[in-house]
Amino acid sequence: DGGITQSPKYLFRKEGQNVTLSCEQNLNHDAMYWYRQDPGQGLRLIYYSQIVNDFQKGDIAEGYSVSREKKESFPLTVTSAQKNPTAFYLCASSIWGGGTDTQYFGPGTRLTVL
Protein backbone atom coordinates (compact mmCIF):
# COMPACT_ATOMS: atom_id res chain seq x y z
CA ASP A 1 0.00 0.00 0.00
CA GLY A 2 1.22 3.49 -0.81
CA GLY A 3 1.58 5.94 2.01
CA ILE A 4 3.72 7.88 4.42
CA THR A 5 5.37 6.35 7.44
CA GLN A 6 6.80 8.21 10.39
CA SER A 7 8.87 6.72 13.14
CA PRO A 8 8.93 6.48 16.02
CA LYS A 9 5.33 7.16 17.08
CA TYR A 10 6.43 8.40 20.50
CA LEU A 11 9.83 9.86 21.32
CA PHE A 12 11.31 11.07 24.55
CA ARG A 13 14.48 13.04 24.85
CA LYS A 14 16.41 14.88 27.48
CA GLU A 15 17.07 18.59 27.25
CA GLY A 16 20.20 19.38 25.27
CA GLN A 17 19.98 16.33 23.02
CA ASN A 18 19.45 16.34 19.30
CA VAL A 19 16.87 13.90 17.96
CA THR A 20 15.96 12.84 14.41
CA LEU A 21 12.42 12.04 13.27
CA SER A 22 12.01 9.77 10.28
CA CYS A 23 9.63 10.30 7.36
CA GLU A 24 9.40 7.95 4.38
CA GLN A 25 6.93 7.96 1.49
CA ASN A 26 6.34 5.50 -1.35
CA LEU A 27 3.87 7.67 -3.26
CA ASN A 28 6.53 8.88 -5.71
CA HIS A 29 5.80 12.45 -4.64
CA ASP A 30 8.33 15.16 -5.38
CA ALA A 31 7.42 17.48 -2.52
CA MET A 32 7.68 16.76 1.18
CA TYR A 33 6.86 18.89 4.24
CA TRP A 34 7.31 19.00 7.99
CA TYR A 35 4.72 20.59 10.28
CA ARG A 36 4.57 21.14 13.98
CA GLN A 37 1.21 20.89 15.77
CA ASP A 38 0.50 22.41 19.18
CA PRO A 39 -2.93 22.36 20.86
CA GLY A 40 -5.14 25.20 19.65
CA GLN A 41 -2.58 26.49 17.13
CA GLY A 42 -3.24 24.40 14.06
CA LEU A 43 -0.26 23.29 11.99
CA ARG A 44 2.81 25.41 11.37
CA LEU A 45 5.27 24.73 8.57
CA ILE A 46 8.85 23.96 9.60
CA TYR A 47 10.56 23.03 6.31
CA TYR A 48 9.57 21.87 2.87
CA SER A 49 11.36 20.32 -0.08
CA GLN A 50 10.34 20.38 -3.74
CA ILE A 51 13.02 18.08 -5.07
CA VAL A 52 15.95 15.99 -3.94
CA ASN A 53 18.89 17.97 -2.50
CA ASP A 54 16.81 21.11 -2.13
CA PHE A 55 14.74 22.40 0.79
CA GLN A 56 13.34 25.69 2.04
CA LYS A 57 12.59 27.13 5.48
CA GLY A 58 9.01 27.47 6.57
CA ASP A 59 7.59 29.74 9.23
CA ILE A 60 9.29 28.20 12.26
CA ALA A 61 12.58 26.69 11.04
CA GLU A 62 14.76 27.92 13.91
CA GLY A 63 16.13 25.02 15.93
CA TYR A 64 15.37 22.44 13.24
CA SER A 65 17.32 20.97 10.34
CA VAL A 66 16.44 18.66 7.45
CA SER A 67 18.02 16.77 4.59
CA ARG A 68 16.66 15.41 1.32
CA GLU A 69 19.17 12.96 -0.08
CA LYS A 70 16.54 10.60 -1.49
CA LYS A 71 13.17 11.29 -3.05
CA GLU A 72 11.33 9.05 -0.60
CA SER A 73 12.97 10.29 2.62
CA PHE A 74 12.87 13.64 4.46
CA PRO A 75 14.22 13.31 8.03
CA LEU A 76 13.83 16.15 10.53
CA THR A 77 16.38 16.84 13.27
CA VAL A 78 15.23 18.71 16.34
CA THR A 79 18.33 20.34 17.74
CA SER A 80 19.13 21.51 21.23
CA ALA A 81 18.64 25.07 19.94
CA GLN A 82 14.89 24.51 19.71
CA LYS A 83 13.59 26.13 22.89
CA ASN A 84 10.26 24.35 23.18
CA PRO A 85 10.44 21.11 21.19
CA THR A 86 7.62 19.19 22.89
CA ALA A 87 4.94 18.86 20.19
CA PHE A 88 3.29 16.59 17.65
CA TYR A 89 5.26 16.50 14.38
CA LEU A 90 3.59 15.70 11.08
CA CYS A 91 5.22 14.89 7.77
CA ALA A 92 3.37 15.30 4.48
CA SER A 93 4.02 14.83 0.79
CA SER A 94 2.43 15.89 -2.49
CA ILE A 95 3.01 16.13 -6.20
CA TRP A 96 4.30 19.52 -7.20
CA GLY A 97 1.10 21.00 -8.65
CA GLY A 98 1.32 24.74 -8.27
CA GLY A 99 -1.22 24.85 -5.49
CA THR A 100 -3.91 22.41 -6.57
CA ASP A 101 -1.98 19.45 -5.21
CA THR A 102 -3.26 17.65 -2.15
CA GLN A 103 -0.91 17.09 0.75
CA TYR A 104 -1.03 13.60 2.24
CA PHE A 105 -0.04 13.24 5.88
CA GLY A 106 1.77 10.62 7.87
CA PRO A 107 0.55 9.40 11.29
CA GLY A 108 2.83 11.75 13.22
CA THR A 109 5.50 11.55 15.92
CA ARG A 110 4.84 12.86 19.41
CA LEU A 111 8.04 14.27 20.88
CA THR A 112 8.33 14.91 24.60
CA VAL A 113 11.32 16.62 26.14
CA LEU A 114 11.94 15.53 29.71
Place this chain on the structure above:
Amino acid sequence: AQSVTQLDSQVPVFEEAPVELRCNYSSSVSVYLFWYVQYPNQGLQLLLKYLSGSTLVKGINGIEAEFNKSQTSFHLRKPSVHISDTAEYFCAVRNAGGTSYGKLTFGQGTILTVHP
Protein backbone atom coordinates in the same frame (compact mmCIF):
# COMPACT_ATOMS: atom_id res chain seq x y z
CA ALA B 1 -0.27 36.75 3.18
CA GLN B 2 -3.35 34.72 3.90
CA SER B 3 -4.94 33.70 7.18
CA VAL B 4 -7.66 31.34 8.33
CA THR B 5 -10.03 31.68 11.26
CA GLN B 6 -12.11 28.81 12.52
CA LEU B 7 -14.78 30.51 14.53
CA ASP B 8 -15.45 27.71 17.02
CA SER B 9 -12.71 25.91 18.90
CA GLN B 10 -15.14 23.27 20.15
CA VAL B 11 -18.53 22.12 18.87
CA PRO B 12 -20.55 19.63 20.93
CA VAL B 13 -23.51 18.00 19.22
CA PHE B 14 -25.83 15.05 19.72
CA GLU B 15 -25.79 12.05 17.44
CA GLU B 16 -27.92 12.38 14.28
CA ALA B 17 -28.09 16.17 14.62
CA PRO B 18 -26.83 18.45 11.84
CA VAL B 19 -23.60 20.36 12.28
CA GLU B 20 -21.83 23.31 10.67
CA LEU B 21 -18.15 24.04 11.23
CA ARG B 22 -17.29 27.59 10.29
CA CYS B 23 -14.20 28.78 8.45
CA ASN B 24 -13.35 32.29 7.30
CA TYR B 25 -10.23 33.26 5.41
CA SER B 26 -8.37 36.38 4.44
CA SER B 27 -6.39 36.75 1.23
CA SER B 28 -5.71 39.45 -1.35
CA VAL B 29 -5.76 36.95 -4.23
CA SER B 30 -7.82 34.00 -5.37
CA VAL B 31 -7.52 30.95 -3.16
CA TYR B 32 -7.85 27.20 -2.98
CA LEU B 33 -9.60 25.89 0.13
CA PHE B 34 -9.34 22.59 1.98
CA TRP B 35 -10.95 20.77 4.90
CA TYR B 36 -8.98 18.10 6.74
CA VAL B 37 -9.99 15.80 9.61
CA GLN B 38 -7.70 14.46 12.33
CA TYR B 39 -8.62 11.57 14.62
CA PRO B 40 -6.78 11.35 17.96
CA ASN B 41 -3.05 10.76 17.63
CA GLN B 42 -3.24 10.40 13.87
CA GLY B 43 -2.29 12.41 10.81
CA LEU B 44 -4.65 14.58 8.79
CA GLN B 45 -6.95 13.23 6.10
CA LEU B 46 -8.38 15.36 3.31
CA LEU B 47 -12.17 15.66 3.37
CA LEU B 48 -12.89 18.25 0.69
CA LYS B 49 -11.20 20.80 -1.48
CA TYR B 50 -12.35 23.74 -3.53
CA LEU B 51 -10.20 24.65 -6.51
CA SER B 52 -12.66 26.19 -8.97
CA GLY B 53 -16.10 25.72 -10.49
CA SER B 54 -19.16 24.90 -8.41
CA THR B 55 -19.06 26.60 -5.04
CA LEU B 56 -20.72 23.63 -3.35
CA VAL B 57 -18.25 20.82 -2.84
CA LYS B 58 -19.52 17.41 -1.80
CA GLY B 59 -17.65 14.61 -0.10
CA ILE B 60 -18.55 11.18 1.21
CA ASN B 61 -21.16 10.38 3.86
CA GLY B 62 -23.19 13.54 3.23
CA ILE B 63 -20.45 15.98 4.07
CA GLU B 64 -20.27 19.20 2.04
CA ALA B 65 -18.73 22.65 2.09
CA GLU B 66 -19.72 25.85 0.39
CA PHE B 67 -17.33 28.49 -0.87
CA ASN B 68 -18.68 32.01 -0.48
CA LYS B 69 -16.36 34.52 -2.07
CA SER B 70 -18.20 37.62 -0.89
CA GLN B 71 -18.14 36.46 2.72
CA THR B 72 -14.70 34.82 2.36
CA SER B 73 -15.99 31.67 3.96
CA PHE B 74 -15.81 27.92 3.42
CA HIS B 75 -18.14 26.38 6.00
CA LEU B 76 -18.39 22.62 6.40
CA ARG B 77 -21.79 20.99 6.91
CA LYS B 78 -23.06 17.53 7.65
CA PRO B 79 -26.82 16.84 7.90
CA SER B 80 -26.53 14.01 10.44
CA VAL B 81 -23.49 13.20 12.56
CA HIS B 82 -22.36 9.94 14.11
CA ILE B 83 -20.21 9.12 17.10
CA SER B 84 -17.42 8.24 14.68
CA ASP B 85 -17.35 11.84 13.41
CA THR B 86 -15.79 12.91 16.70
CA ALA B 87 -12.44 14.42 15.66
CA GLU B 88 -10.64 17.69 15.08
CA TYR B 89 -11.35 19.47 11.82
CA PHE B 90 -8.96 21.87 10.12
CA CYS B 91 -9.67 24.41 7.41
CA ALA B 92 -6.73 25.44 5.20
CA VAL B 93 -6.15 27.97 2.44
CA ARG B 94 -3.57 28.38 -0.29
CA ASN B 95 -3.13 31.17 -2.83
CA ALA B 96 -4.19 30.06 -6.29
CA GLY B 97 -2.26 30.26 -9.51
CA GLY B 98 1.40 30.29 -10.41
CA THR B 99 3.95 27.53 -10.30
CA SER B 100 5.92 28.63 -7.29
CA TYR B 101 5.25 27.18 -3.88
CA GLY B 102 1.99 28.35 -2.36
CA LYS B 103 2.00 28.04 1.39
CA LEU B 104 -0.83 26.04 2.90
CA THR B 105 -2.11 27.98 5.91
CA PHE B 106 -4.16 26.13 8.51
CA GLY B 107 -6.79 27.35 10.91
CA GLN B 108 -6.58 26.61 14.61
CA GLY B 109 -8.89 23.62 14.38
CA THR B 110 -12.41 22.82 15.62
CA ILE B 111 -12.93 19.87 17.92
CA LEU B 112 -16.23 18.20 17.09
CA THR B 113 -17.59 16.01 19.87
CA VAL B 114 -20.64 13.88 19.11
CA HIS B 115 -22.63 12.74 22.14
CA PRO B 116 -24.98 9.74 22.17
